[in-house]
Amino acid sequence: MLVEMKGIVREFGVGDAKVVACDHLDLTVETGEFIAIVGDSGSGKSTLLQILGCLDSPDRGSYLFAGRNVDGFSDRELARIRNEEIGFVFQSFHLLGDRNALENVRLSLDYRRGDPPPDSAEDLLDRVGLSKRIHHLPSQLSGGERQRVAIARALIKSPRLLLCDEPTGNLDSTSSESLLDLLEELRTERRITVVLVSHDSAVADRSDRILTLVDGRWAS
Amino acid sequence: MSPATAISLTLTAIARHPMRAVLVSSTFAIGFASVLSIIATIEGGQRAIKHDLDALGTDLIACLNPIRVGPFPEIGEVEEGLRAIEAGDVRALAEMLGSEVDGVIPLSVDLVVTRRGGVAMTHTVLATEPAFGEVVRSGMLAGRFLEADDFTRSNSSEVVPAAIDEALARRFTDEPAKMVGERISTVRGGKAMEVEIIGVLNDPITLRKHLQLLDGTSKARTIAARRLEFLNLYLPFRPEVDRCAGVLVDARDSSDVEALVPRLKSFFSARAVGPYYHIQKLWVGQVLSMADRLGKVGHFLWIVDLLVVLVLVASISLLAVDESFAEVALRRAEGATVPEVVAPVLLEGIFLALAGLLPGWLLSVVILREGVQPVLVWEPYLPPLAIWGTPLLLVVTAFLAYLVPARRVARLQPAVVLSGHRD
Ligand SMILES: Nc1ncnc2c1ncn2[C@@H]1O[C@H](COP(=O)(O)OP(=O)(O)OP(=O)(O)O)[C@@H](O)[C@H]1O
Ligand SMILES: [Mg+2]
Numbered sequence: 001m002l003v004e005m006k007g008i009v010r011e012f013g014v015g016d017a018k019v020v021a022c023d024h025l026d027l028t029v030e031t032g033e034f035i036a037i038v039g040d041s042g043s044g045k046s047t048l049l050q051i052l053g054c055l056d057s058p059d060r061g062s063y064l065f066a067g068r069n070v071d072g073f074s075d076r077e078l079a080r081i082r083n084e085e086i087g088f089v090f091q092s093f094h095l096l097g098d099r100n101a102l103e104n105v106r107l108s109l110d111y112r113r114g115d116p117p118p119d120s121a122e123d124l125l126d127r128v129g130l131s132k133r134i135h136h137l138p139s140q141l142s143g144g145e146r147q148r149v150a151i152a153r154a155l156i157k158s159p160r161l162l163l164c165d166e167p168t169g170n171l172d173s174t175s176s177e178s179l180l181d182l183l184e185e186l187r188t189e190r191r192i193t194v195v196l197v198s199h200d201s202a203v204a205d206r207s208d209r210i211l212t213l214v215d216g217r218w219a220s
Numbered sequence: 221m222s223p224a225t226a227i228s229l230t231l232t233a234i235a236r237h238p239m240r241a242v243l244v245s246s247t248f249a250i251g252f253a254s255v256l257s258i259i260a261t262i263e264g265g266q267r268a269i270k271h272d273l274d275a276l277g278t279d280l281i282a283c284l285n286p287i288r289v290g291p292f293p294e295i296g297e298v299e300e301g302l303r304a305i306e307a308g309d310v311r312a313l314a315e316m317l318g319s320e321v322d323g324v325i326p327l328s329v330d331l332v333v334t335r336r337g338g339v340a341m342t343h344t345v346l347a348t349e350p351a352f353g354e355v356v357r358s359g360m361l362a363g364r365f366l367e368a369d370d371f372t373r374s375n376s377s378e379v380v381p382a383a384i385d386e387a388l389a390r391r392f393t394d395e396p397a398k399m400v401g402e403r404i405s406t407v408r409g410g411k412a413m414e415v416e417i418i419g420v421l422n423d424p425i426t427l428r429k430h431l432q433l434l435d436g437t438s439k440a441r442t443i444a445a446r447r448l449e450f451l452n453l454y455l456p457f458r459p460e461v462d463r464c465a466g467v468l469v470d471a472r473d474s475s476d477v478e479a480l481v482p483r484l485k486s487f488f489s490a491r492a493v494g495p496y497y498h499i500q501k502l503w504v505g506q507v508l509s510m511a512d513r514l515g516k517v518g519h520f521l522w523i524v525d526l527l528v529v530l531v532l533v534a535s536i537s538l539l540a541v542d543e544s545f546a547e548v549a550l551r552r553a554e555g556a557t558v559p560e561v562v563a564p565v566l567l568e569g570i571f572l573a574l575a576g577l578l579p580g581w582l583l584s585v586v587i588l589r590e591g592v593q594p595v596l597v598w599e600p601y602l603p604p605l606a607i608w609g610t611p612l613l614l615v616v617t618a619f620l621a622y623l624v625p626a627r628r629v630a631r632l633q634p635a636v637v638l639s640g641h642r643d
Contacts, residue, residue, distance in 0.1 A: 046639050047639075050635040050638075050639065053553070055552075055553055055634050055635040055638070056633070056635035075557050075558050076557050079552070079555050079556060079557040079560070080555065082552075082553060082554065082555045083554065083555020083556075084555070088553055088554075090638060092640075094546070094550050094553075094638060096547055096550065098236055107550070107551065107554050108554040108555050110221060110225055110229060110551075110556070110560075111221055111551070111554065111555040111556045111557070111560055112555070153554075157555075
């Protein structure tokens with residue numbers, strides 16, 4: 001089991017403005033699984049994904065990642081997990097605008113402590129079909145191409161867990177299809193566990209398991 | 221992250237924002253230049269004041285013979301059984317002090333009558349040694365002051381070399397400077413002698429300050445004019461002829477005077493000599509403490525200067541770091557620890573400050589050379605402490621200025637930024 005979450009609570013704000021984004025959520029993810037999380041806007045999907053990605057920590061509950069209790073981890077240990085074990089693909093790409101595709105893909109290598117990654121950035125860009133675009137700035141790439149750079153950036157860590165927050169949210173249906181094909185291929189090729197957030201049912205349908213969030217809780 | 225990575229990340233960040241880097245570095249450079257200029261101006265001024273005071277005789281201790289110059293209220297009577305200073309005492313004192321002092325200078329004061337053309341003048345003669353000429357700085361002198369050779373010459377020849385005060389020379393001629401090389405006849409101690417003028421001393425104000433102590437010793441002191449105008453002829457001191465009116469001990473520095481006085485006192489009392497000590501230090505202390513206070517104002521100024529640099533740089537860097545929040549958040553998401561995102565911020569400040577050092581130093585040289593020195597005349601001076609201390613202070617200022625943005629970076633929550641919940 002790669003992920004085991006129990007009773008995760010994450011709240012924002014105080015008093016009347018208080019929002020419970022995650023309300024006692026349990027979640028287990030097996031290695032190699034492809035899970036889709038769906039739900040209305042504001043239901044807590046992104047919040048849960050950030051907790052999964054060790055970018056945010058829950059107010060309550062426990063989170064075991066690959067058998068390790070993440071709650072007690074220091075900034076350094078969390079950074080290392082983010083650096084080597086978890087890849088993140090954001091809805092709005094989050095590429096550095098003044099750096100080309102290659103430099104964007106290499107970003108996490110600045111902070112890598114362990115062995116060098118198995119794939120080179122060039123190979124990965126080639127793998128996502130961007131071998132002719134490696135020196136392009138994000139502004140010179142299409143939406144689908146940018147998202148593929150973001151996927152290559154997540155893959156260079158050779159992560160065990162790939163988290164995608166609405167990766168197709170900014171793409172038309174054709175690009176979105178081909179991106180999902182790519183994810184599918186990579187997943188089988190590299191045995192990566194994928195948790196994907198989307199409110200597009202066509203996207204969710206390609207997963208092994210669909211989980212629905214309603215106001216921070218799982219819909220039964 | 222290795223230090224090399226941190227440095228390369230910092231340099232890349234600097235290279236990506238050249239305009240910002242130039243602005244920040246210029247702020248450091250200008251701040252550095254003005255701190256250096258303030259320190260160098262004030263320190264130079266203090267040194268100039270001290271040097272001028274020393275040149276005015278503040279480091280002089282005059283040991284005068286009341287017996288020779290006659291008792292008067294300021295000096296008082298010599299104690300019973302004590303004798304006057306003699307040339308032998310001067311020699312012994314010079315031997316004892318050796319190179320600890322700039323000079324031990326015997327002095328005799330006499331009244332003479334000099335005639336030239338139809339004019340006869342009564343005036344003072346100071347017989348002394350070349351060391352006395354220390355006070356006569358260039359610009360104050362046409363020709364030269366007494367030199368070692370003049371002493372042998374005055375021993376062997378009938379013609380005695382002498383320097384003359386401009387005020388005295390004016391009594392005989394309209395163009396005092398032209399008296400150099402001329403001979404005049406004078407009567408000293410009832411004996412006629414011929415004098416050859418080798419130098420003319422002007423700037424009576426400076427001289428008067430220096431020789432104030434002699435007013436009381438001059439036999440001509442009752443003549444009011446002589447107290448105000450310098451009407452002296454300076455002759456070589458000849459131990460076998462001249463009687464000591466006193467001895468001037470020229471200390472190395474005015475700060476040495478304090479320690480020298482008790483030694484002089486015990487030296488003379490051991491020899492049963494009873495001089496009156498005249499030490500020109502009190503008013504000097506006052507002037508020096510004024511200069512000191514000026515220096516403190518200077519410190520205040522450059523501290524304010526550094527604060528301005530701090531505030532300016534902190535605001536620029538704060539804006540800059542706000543712009544880079546998304547990048548920092550992304551780097552955190554990609555596995556950077558808090559220190560790994562903070563280090564490049566602080567390093568950037570330090571690098572830009574270091575980059576400002578050389579231009580700042582050059583700028584300060586220009587400011588001091590072209591702006592300060594021509595106006596104030598004195599030579600700017602940087603104490604050694606300031607030479608390595610100010611760059612260090614500047615780097616500390618840079619560090620402090622970048623601490624504010626660094627704190628913001630450290631506190632940044634990547635999840636909040638990346639999910640767009642910030643703003
Ligand atoms: N940092 C934050 N500060 C305050 N409130 C927050 C923060 N992050 C999330 N929330 C709130 O928590 C709730 C869940 O937000 P979340 O972003 O997880 O929703 P979501 O399901 O991803 O929605 P969307 O589909 O629109 O992306 C929302 O009401 C949101 O306003
Ligand atoms: Mg969301």
